Amino acid sequence: MSEIPYKIYLEEQEMPTAWYNVRADMKNKPAPLINPGTLQPMGFEELRGVFCDELVKQELDDTTPYFEIPQEIRNFYKMYRPSPLVRAYCLEQALGTPAKIYYKFEGNNTSGSHKLNSAIAQAYYAKAQGLKGVTTETGAGQWGTALSMACAYLGLDCKVYMVKVSYEQKPFRREVMRTYGASVTPSPSDTTNIGRKILEDFPGTTGSLGCAISEAVEAATSTEGYRYVLGSVLSQVLLHQSVIGLESKIAMDKYGIKPDMIIGCAGGGSNLGGLISPFMGEKLRGEADYQIIAVEPASCPSLTRGVFAYDFCDTGNVCPMAKMYTLGSRFIPSPNHAGGLRYHGMSGVVSQLYHDGYLEARAVEQTAVFEAATQFARIEGILPAPESSHAIRVAIDEALKCKETGEEKTILFGLTGTGYFDMVAYEKYNNGTMSDYIPTDEDLQKSFAQIPKTE
Amino acid sequence: MSEIPYKIYLEEQEMPTAWYNVRADMKNKPAPLINPGTLQPMGFEELRGVFCDELVKQELDDTTPYFEIPQEIRNFYKMYRPSPLVRAYCLEQALGTPAKIYYKFEGNNTSGSHKLNSAIAQAYYAKAQGLKGVTTETGAGQWGTALSMACAYLGLDCKVYMVKVSYEQKPFRREVMRTYGASVTPSPSDTTNIGRKILEDFPGTTGSLGCAISEAVEAATSTEGYRYVLGSVLSQVLLHQSVIGLESKIAMDKYGIKPDMIIGCAGGGSNLGGLISPFMGEKLRGEADYQIIAVEPASCPSLTRGVFAYDFCDTGNVCPMAKMYTLGSRFIPSPNHAGGLRYHGMSGVVSQLYHDGYLEARAVEQTAVFEAATQFARIEGILPAPESSHAIRVAIDEALKCKETGEEKTILFGLTGTGYFDMVAYEKYNNGTMSDYIPTDEDLQKSFAQIPKTE
Numbered sequence: 001m002s003e004i005p006y007k008i009y010l011e012e013q014e015m016p017t018a019w020y021n022v023r024a025d026m027k028n029k030p031a032p033l034i035n036p037g038t039l040q041p042m043g044f045e046e047l048r049g050v051f052c053d054e055l056v057k058q059e060l061d062d063t064t065p066y067f068e069i070p071q072e073i074r075n076f077y078k079m080y081r082p083s084p085l086v087r088a089y090c091l092e093q094a095l096g097t098p099a100k101i102y103y104k105f106e107g108n109n110t111s112g113s114h115k116l117n118s119a120i121a122q123a124y125y126a127k128a129q130g131l132k133g134v135t136t137e138t139g140a141g142q143w144g145t146a147l148s149m150a151c152a153y154l155g156l157d158c159k160v161y162m163v164k165v166s167y168e169q170k171p172f173r174r175e176v177m178r179t180y181g182a183s184v185t186p187s188p189s190d191t192t193n194i195g196r197k198i199l200e201d202f203p204g205t206t207g208s209l210g211c212a213i214s215e216a217v218e219a220a221t222s223t224e225g226y227r228y229v230l231g232s233v234l235s236q237v238l239l240h241q242s243v244i245g246l247e248s249k250i251a252m253d254k255y256g257i258k259p260d261m262i263i264g265c266a267g268g269g270s271n272l273g274g275l276i277s278p279f280m281g282e283k284l285r286g287e288a289d290y291q292i293i294a295v296e297p298a299s300c301p302s303l304t305r306g307v308f309a310y311d312f313c314d315t316g317n318v319c320p321m322a323k324m325y326t327l328g329s330r331f332i333p334s335p336n337h338a339g340g341l342r343y344h345g346m347s348g349v350v351s352q353l354y355h356d357g358y359l360e361a362r363a364v365e366q367t368a369v370f371e372a373a374t375q376f377a378r379i380e381g382i383l384p385a386p387e388s389s390h391a392i393r394v395a396i397d398e399a400l401k402c403k404e405t406g407e408e409k410t411i412l413f414g415l416t417g418t419g420y421f422d423m424v425a426y427e428k429y430n431n432g433t434m435s436d437y438i439p440t441d442e443d444l445q446k447s448f449a450q451i452p453k454t455e
Numbered sequence: 456m457s458e459i460p461y462k463i464y465l466e467e468q469e470m471p472t473a474w475y476n477v478r479a480d481m482k483n484k485p486a487p488l489i490n491p492g493t494l495q496p497m498g499f500e501e502l503r504g505v506f507c508d509e510l511v512k513q514e515l516d517d518t519t520p521y522f523e524i525p526q527e528i529r530n531f532y533k534m535y536r537p538s539p540l541v542r543a544y545c546l547e548q549a550l551g552t553p554a555k556i557y558y559k560f561e562g563n564n565t566s567g568s569h570k571l572n573s574a575i576a577q578a579y580y581a582k583a584q585g586l587k588g589v590t591t592e593t594g595a596g597q598w599g600t601a602l603s604m605a606c607a608y609l610g611l612d613c614k615v616y617m618v619k620v621s622y623e624q625k626p627f628r629r630e631v632m633r634t635y636g637a638s639v640t641p642s643p644s645d646t647t648n649i650g651r652k653i654l655e656d657f658p659g660t661t662g663s664l665g666c667a668i669s670e671a672v673e674a675a676t677s678t679e680g681y682r683y684v685l686g687s688v689l690s691q692v693l694l695h696q697s698v699i700g701l702e703s704k705i706a707m708d709k710y711g712i713k714p715d716m717i718i719g720c721a722g723g724g725s726n727l728g729g730l731i732s733p734f735m736g737e738k739l740r741g742e743a744d745y746q747i748i749a750v751e752p753a754s755c756p757s758l759t760r761g762v763f764a765y766d767f768c769d770t771g772n773v774c775p776m777a778k779m780y781t782l783g784s785r786f787i788p789s790p791n792h793a794g795g796l797r798y799h800g801m802s803g804v805v806s807q808l809y810h811d812g813y814l815e816a817r818a819v820e821q822t823a824v825f826e827a828a829t830q831f832a833r834i835e836g837i838l839p840a841p842e843s844s845h846a847i848r849v850a851i852d853e854a855l856k857c858k859e860t861g862e863e864k865t866i867l868f869g870l871t872g873t874g875y876f877d878m879v880a881y882e883k884y885n886n887g888t889m890s891d892y893i894p895t896d897e898d899l900q901k902s903f904a905q906i907p908k909t910e
Binding site for chain 2: 006009011012075076078079080086090091094108109111112151152154156171174175176178179180181287351374377378379380381382383418420423424426427429
């Protein structure tokens with residue numbers, strides 16, 4: 001066996017040519033999306049008004065294990081993929097752990113995160129269908145940036161509804177999207193009915209992701225030649241993000257490495273779902289076993305403290321409803337700096353797998369997350385996104401446990417992105433003014449009470 | 456011949472193990488640094504008060520062609536190198552040019568630029584000498600960030616004097632440095648004699664790079680266990696940066712590619728000097744010919760409009776003097792957003808090579824640079840730093856010339872870094888409020904008049 005390099009880059013010809021659909025190997029399939037009005041499962045005809053046709057097919061297909069990646073998407077992937085699988089030699093040494101730590105680093109592209117993997121796929125199918133453009137929402141801005149990049153590449157119009165507080169507090173994110181030619185509107189706005197209604201009901205509101213989703217969906221469904229696209233939660237997104245896990249697995253197999261433990265941060269579940277997919281497939285088929293850990297913020301703990309139920313995906317209740325672990329669509333997460341993890345719900349695929357015991361979940365507090373982020377930055381050189389740092393926290397904790405027990409576990413975690421646009425958060429941490437917020441049980445019960453009865 | 460992949464990554468065992476010292480192949484050596492008081496060449500004993508011993512040796516050695524890269528530095532390099540040599544297939548297609556465009560991308564590390572290549576080397580030698588820490592200045596912040604990272608890795612103290620206007624306008628850059636454990640002081644400050652004098656003479660000044668250099672040198676030479684380090688201009692820096700050119704050349708040789716033209720942006724000359732080193736070596740030895748183009752901002756045109764003379768490197772005249780193309784150390788560049796290219800002087804090595812006709816220089820205006828930057832971002836996906844975009848501008852211009860002539864030239868340019876911390880500049884460009892400033896001949900003559908007579 002040759003020595004493991006610091007970074008494993010696949011050759012172009014080793015890169016995956018098909019996405020893997022983990023649903024094909026799930027005995028208990030994720031529950032279908034339902035119509036918030038009729039509560040009936042939504043089929044192709046109903047969904048194609050919102051999403052473009054090929055993506056609806058992907059969303060509905062829970063039996064086909066592999067979907068070929070179109071050549072144009074594979075060419076785009078070649079611009080920034082393969083992403084490196086990094087052996088964290090320096091971190092291992094600094095921790096003094098016998099554990100072997102690997103991370104799959106998805107931050108080496110301008111969107112700064114893994115979001116680009118699905119953005120290019122969704123933009124590609126919209127373009128192939130002859131559409132003029134797409135609409136979406138963005139909170140922290142990573143998804144909006146990724147989609148802007150993909151649309152710029154394909155010559156597609158891109159309308160982004162950006163949560164107003166982020167629009168104002170993250171002007172640089174906004175400018176990156178504009179540089180890529182997107183139009184960026186602070187949400188709620190007066191460009192949609194739902195936006196006007198929210199502004200009327202809650203004057204001075206700084207917006208929420210759920211509200212921005214409603215506006216983006218309305219903008220898409222009311223404009224000829226547009227469709228809505230979403231950066232997480234949906235099964236189609238997890239399908240595209242499987243490229244993360246597939247590349248990881250090919251690289252590890254090449255060097256004969258088998259992870260004992262796979263760790264990913266989880267907001268809507270796109271990164272976690274993508275990273276674990278092929279490993280989970282083996283686990284579901286009984287071919288291998290892995291300990292799989294989803295890490296979420298203690299301030300927005302959908303898996304660890306939420307309920308498994310059908311719920312709205314957005315504030316305006318215009319989206320299909322999904323069965324998922326949820327804190328209630330009206331849940332307002334306490335302030336935290338991992339904007340990408342502040343969603344009230346969770347991918348239906350990840351939720352079902354968690355419900356069936358195939359993965360475990362942990363909630364971590366913000367200050368502990370930034371402590372890990374700073375430690376990691378100084379040792380491994382990469383400035384991690386706050387979201388990604390949730391996975392770093394647990395990876396370090398597990399490596400330190402190995403130090404105590406002497407176990408030489410192999411840990412793989414997903415480093416989803418970089419923190420260049422999160423320096424306000426780092427500044428708070430550097431100044432010692434960062435706080436931890438955890439919702440009370442009463443808060444959660446109030447929020448759960450608003451989840452509609454569907455069964 | 457196998458097809459050229461989108462990105463060429465060297466294997467770890469293919470990475471350079473020694474830096475190349477282009478001075479060894481120069482017939483006309485760069486003139487020695489001289490003492491600003493005595494005007495006599497400075498030797499080892501005089502320079503070792505400012506720089507650490509090994510770096511003084513490297514600075515003075517213009518005959519040894521290769522310096523082995525210490526193993527610890529090679530390990531650090533493995534965390535973020537090899538950097539990819541990218542074939543810009545998408546850009547070629549978008550331009551419709553028969554030219555083949557390659558770029559060496561140095562932005563995939565947290566410092567966001569090539570600066571880390573020399574930062575780790577300088578920090579390593581300081582640590583090896585048993586020093587407690589290093590001091591430096593930073594303008595745009597890339598060098599300060601890189602040095603902070605290197606010092607964090609090695610456990611060395613790092614004091615950064617940051618030009619006050621950047622300190623205030625780029626708080627996020629400042630926070631990245633603090634995250635890596637550096638202390639960051641806005642310059643001019645009251646922590647040094649020269650800083651206090653400048654504050655007294657020019658109350659309300661927002662500082663300059665030349666002033667920050669003076670403060671950093673004073674802080675180093677007046678504190679036990681500290682030395683000063685500099686991110687550009689010096690021959691030692693070009694030596695370390697030769698890793699860029701060496702990796703490029705190894706990758707190109709592997710695929711049988713020979714560039715006709717090599718393009719780099721030039722501020723102090725560290726990136727350009729590093730990128731061209733091994734190619735220039737062949738050219739100096741008569742083994743090959745390459746067209747080599749240095750690109751500078753029209754607002755700070757040291758090569759294209761400066762004079763070749765001994766000049767001060769800093770405002771306080773505490774640094775050694777260098778013979779270089781200079782606009783005069785009191786030259787205040789008109790406002791522009793490529794902070795890394797606003798230095799009044801130029802590397803002595805690059806200056807001598809230019810003087811001897813081995814490379815040519817072009818000055819480009821800011822708006823044209825951002826036009827190229829935006830075009831590049833949308834097509835190739837990477838958001839380039841304003842500095843790097845100077846090289847992009849000329850690469851695109853040359854590729855378009857090939858489109859006219861039908862020539863299939865092979866172009867290599869250096870993409871030194873990313874623009875995540877430059878969104879204020881992009882915002883101006885997006886809003887159509889960016890201006891071009893070019894110094895008048897009168898401005899330059901006034902500035903030249905302050906260059907001391909040394910010969």
